[in-house]
Amino acid sequence: MGVAALSDVEFTLSTGTVLGLIGPNGSGKSTALDCVTGFVRPDSGQILLDGESIFGKAPHLIARAGLVRTFQTVKLYDQLTLDEHMSLSLRGLYKAGRSGASRRRSAERKRATSWLVEFGLEQLRSAPAGILSYGQKKLLALAAVLVTQPRIALLDEPLAGVNPRIIDLIRDAILQANTEGQTFLIIEHNVEFITSCCSEVVVLDAGKKLAAGPPSVIWDDPAVYEAFLGRKGDGHAG
Amino acid sequence: MPADRHLSVSAFSAGYLSGVPIVNDLTYGFASGSLTTIVGPNGAGKSSLLKGIYGLTRWCKGSIRIGDRDITALPAWGRLQAGISLVPQGRCNFPHMTVQENLQLGVYTLPRSNRAVAVAEALDQFPALAAQRTRAAGNLSGGQQQLLEIAMAMMVHPRVLLIDEPSLGLSPKARCQIFDKLKEITDHGVSVVMVEQNVIEGLAASDIAVVMVDGRIHRHGPAEEVLNDPEMKNVFLGGRPDTAAPGREPDRRRHDDDGI
Amino acid sequence: MDATYTWELLANGVVLGSSYALLAAGLAVIFGVLNVVNFAHGALYMLGAFAAYFFIPLTGYWIGILLTAATMAILGIVLQEGLLRRLPPDGAFSRSMLLTLGLAMIIQNGAIVLWGAGPRQLPEDSRPQGHLLLGDVIIPTGRAFIVVVAVATLGALYLLLNRTQVGRAMRGVSQNPTAALVVGISPERIGRLAMALGVGLAGIAGATLTPVFTVSPQMGITIVFKVFAIVVIGGLGSVPGAVIVAYLVGMLESFAGGYGSAMTQSISVFLFMIAIMLVRPQGLFSTEVRV
Amino acid sequence: TDSPDTNSGPITIGLSAPLSGPAAALGENERNGVQLAIDQINQDGGLLGSRKLTLAAQDNACNPTDGVGSVTKLITQQQVSAVIGALCSGVTLAAMPLAKRYQVPLVVATSTSPDITTAAGKGGNDFTFRINPSDATLAVALSSYLHKAGDVRKVAILAEDSTYGRTGAAALQKALNDKGITVTGVDFVAQGTSDFSTQISKYRNNGTQSVALYISGADHLSFLRQAASARLQLPVTGRVELEGQNLEILKDEQFAGSSSVYPYSSLIKTPANAKFAKAYESAHKTPPTYESFEGYSAVMVLADAISRAKSSDPKAIQKALVKTDFTSLTGGTVKFDAYHQAHDKAFILQIKNGKTVIVSDVVT
Amino acid sequence: MTAALHVHEPEETNDVMSRKSSSPLHKWLGGRHLGPLLPTAAAIALVPAVVTNDYFIDVANLALTFMVLGTAFNLLYGYVGMLSFAQVAFVGIGGYASSWLVTHTDLWQPVAFLAGGGVAALVAAVVGAVTVRLSEGAFAIITLSFTLLCAVVAAEWTGVTGGRQGIFGLPAPSLSLGPVDLVADTPRSYYYLLAGFTVLALWAMQRLVRSSAGTVMIAIRDNEPLAKAQGYATNNYKLAVFSFCAFVTGLTGALHVFRLTTIDPSIFDFYLMQVMLIIVILGGAGTFWPVAYSAVLFAVLPEMLRMADEARLIVYGALLVLGLLFLPQGVGGFLRARAMNRQLRDMRGGRS
Ligand SMILES: Nc1ncnc2c1ncn2[C@@H]1O[C@H](COP(=O)(O)OP(=O)(O)OP(=O)(O)O)[C@@H](O)[C@H]1O
């Protein structure tokens, strides 16, 4: 279309970090994620995984290489049950896990069940995903990624529509997995979550990198403040 | 507060399978001219309630009234004409049409003479959309689409606005603006019923809170009261129970201290 | 083979394209709004031709065409109310395919029972007489009228779809039925309108051919596939796309047949379709939106 | 399988023909002819001492799958004494082994594939008989006529994409070449094609002096209509029915000199034909077509065989059929050769002053 | 908004989380999914015993043919969501290839049949290689055009295909084992051949859909991008299923034309495609056994309607329309939805 959704964006996701990718609406965050995971082919540039280019590779190969994602507009198999979602994800992504992660069926099964229980979905286990509420869909999509313990999980607004109580659970899980060596890239608009979860933050604005650094530094940046946070309102009071 | 802006449901049930009510025998009058926020766990039936009121669930029982008028028998577009408008959860626009065309369809029910003005007004109120006017809606970012959908619902100047998680996918800045805008229209007498998972900000902006659990109203009252009720906070609104690891609270405070 | 020949083939292509365009536009409207693949389109086109066969001798050409269009539009509404509306909305695509297939069988074989399988033609005196001479190119009046009717009808259709709120609503219903409900569109009304337009267009296509071809119950059997392909190539649901591709196909057939044999004519159409779909799988004229 | 009760009750004649799909019009014509023959025989008191004939007609939609089903049903369930069919050559070729297996005579009345004859009689299939002439002989007759008439030296062939069209076109092309008449092109159009403008333009511009048609039904009439309104100044030839709606168009000056080779014309002046044509016209409001004639003939040939066999048993009928020596409606003789092919008359027809005249007849 | 309530049959669940172990052979054969296959096979075996008339046996032959064709199309359209109009082309290609081999070489018939399937699969692999990545509509149009092209080629390529009149007088399949001569030259003997093949084909296809690959197939139909994001090479799956179905279809085509003893370009007509569509949609796309059984219905129905004569196809069309209005998701879809609703109701019941 002649308009670049992203231009000259560069960032590094080092192993073992939780990177927050934030920015105002339409700043190109989801597009960046699409590029990294092969769903959109960038016009130019480089995408390296462990020094090797994954530029232009097919999405499923990138997923198998360990980059596992969720979608902002939640994607599920409407006619498959929750259990089937979990097992499909496990089976499709068994190569994407961190080395050393358990490949035992029973362990996987336990993990899958425990995610469904944690997210309050265990009663709906054998229901088709199409009937879930919006938040439940988001949670299922997230669980299906987390259960595979991928090397790098790329989450596009995983918390939008999720009840705050469960947000706390997710935070704990991510931090826990992170200490076990998993890497995360999280796109979020939830400031509190970014602050408490991410060790690094990259801010995009209008397709360009606006700032980068640890959260505490980022929030002090007036440009970020202007573009992303807006004014201080009563809404932000804890 | 004009009476014809008073939305009420009585003995209202709605669901997708016969015999399985998702919204269960609900009776409630939404205060007119104020911002009521419904909160509750995922899958509690909040969206189903809003859809049921607008006539989008597969079945419903009981009655829905606006003022004195019983609108239970009306089809969805009839309810719109009766003054209710809905912003559903998730994506709900015309993806292959431009933003401009979407807005033009947004005023489908307005008299011909008012349409152009309403579109111009909306573009004026949402500059982010004005910039994307000729783009296909499906190519906007998630947040931009959310804004578009809110704009489309507001354009018809409804008496009752049902809005399902408006903050979904919006940046903090846009979120504040939307909450402000909602407050502003309640000031003009519109009754707004909002569902929010962004509980703290949502309730802070609202007049009245309704807590829904398992298809029923668990509790309702002034928003501030509910927000500060420790039981509510622990069980439904998130945040740590007081026994939780102490590391978390300061995080939130820090972000507060940071002046955000 | 000289310039006259080329011009003649061009004229033939325009006439052929006009017929395809009327049919394709109708199919595209029905598909675009209702998500219904109308396999009965060929049968309805045949009914239109028969209607005109009965009307034109009574009322003359122009009024006959108008009457046919009106009758067929009413039939469209009846079909919508009686059948299509009753299909549940999810998965309408494949069901509609079968429903209209059944409908096509009923109409086609009903016509055989009613009118016999043999061909009929309009009596000499009710056909448009004479021909146009453009340079050396002879165009029979009946064929010229096809172009006139097509251009007028399709022009009006374009204005309706793109310049009016109703037209926008029609496109809207197909793109997102829920969103349509949310902005207050009555899907029933729009559905009726779409069927009235689509079937009416099929009727007009049939009616304009009545004075030129013969009329028989089998006349619509094979045309559906070609028109279906034209609609998909144009970009599903894009009426202007369907019309443009219809003219392209008409032109292609005319020239391939003119400079090759009738076999080249059909083969070239299939190859054209395959080639376009390989290069632009989403169709020639559709806006792509992100996944 | 049980053979039908050979002593009493009605005698059932089976017909497998396309009654739906693109060839339905032809099948309908054939059935009309068959029905007329049966009615006439019954009116005259039936066969074998007042046993009536009944018709069992099955649709074969012109495809072998339906065709095999229809013929199997006729033979094994409806227990017909003989089958007439199956119009489309492909279906006939699929039906022939069934006739042989169940030993029920199959009278082919309209299928043109030369392979039917090759396989019948001496070819191995004793139960298949064909009464319609082969296209090759017709083509030779026509091209001799054209050659003699002398004014046409460049002919284009327009044929439908069916066995009828393809074998006919091939035979004519060969026969014309043998006579030194140039074929400017052969176009095969799908059955059900309605638009012929491309071909018409082509004939107008490439020096073609006459168009030989091998297309049937609605397409045929459609071509003539379009040629007329496009002012195509050419005589047509080939297999053109110079009667009914066609004649209305062809009598116009622009088609002057049109000719045709046809195994039948309603103009043939035999008493039997006059009776047939009159009865047909009063029942169906149009002159009989070629298919109706052949259907009628098939029944008459069978009736003759049944009478001679003095039995309605299929095997007996087959034996009688082999010895058929029957005068047809057109004055020719139906007699089966070693390949069970009959050699009835065919006619060269021409339009003179707006009227169809029989120029000559040939034994095929 | 109103999400589809029907999922595939609950017993199809093939999750790693709940699989009972059983004997390896039993498991390989399909384990508990053998359920409906055995009674079906038994019913098929019983037909010749209860049916005496050749005509009805022939209808049964047609029913078996439709069963395999319909199920193969169901795999593609019902499970993977690929609307392939090329199925009928593969029937023809299989038919032509085997007919040519038998009439032009000394190849033993069973091998020729397999070769027919093989050629169809090969062609499918080539066509699929460029088309499976395309959108649904493009796939449908290309396969449709491909079929129409095949018809033209079959009519034009006289040297190989026999042109318009095709290849006819195909010999009955025969098998001589020493003193025993088996010839499938009557409808009844042909039935045994077809029955054996049908049971085998149904077993293979149901083995596929009940395997883990079957779930992936549904996943691709439901949401292809997600399947990609979960690491599935969706295009490879589609290509594999497309070729596999082409093989089964081509083989069926070969058997079909040898039963008819003739093949001509009319095999590429819409007729068989229409039959497959009817069977799959009214049977319930994406359900296995209901589709297989509906094939029987739609082989028998038109033959039953032969009584209606003129009105045959009108009544047939009317039955289609009515069937669709009253069972819009097909029989299988209806049963599935009912089972699912019951399950959901139980779930809800347990909650409150
Ligand atoms: N296929 C496309 N065609 C045209 N424009 C596009 C396309 N994809 C993305 N864009 C544009 O690129 C910009 C960035 O979109 P993107 O979805 O990446 O934003 P985002 O940062 O994820 O926003 P949000 O927070 O609202 O989700 C938007 O303005 C969008 O309109």
Ligand SMILES: Nc1ncnc2c1ncn2[C@@H]1O[C@H](COP(=O)(O)OP(=O)(O)OP(=O)(O)O)[C@@H](O)[C@H]1O
């Ligand atoms: N189409 C449907 N068919 C059957 N059940 C459904 C359907 N849609 C939703 N449900 C069920 O209804 C319940 C309530 O859903 P609803 O969308 O109203 O929840 P919600 O309160 O809005 O949740 P969230 O906060 O996640 O949006 C859920 O348990 C869900 O499974």
Ligand SMILES: [Mg+2]
């Ligand atoms: Mg985004």
Ligand SMILES: [Mg+2]
């Ligand atoms: Mg909700």
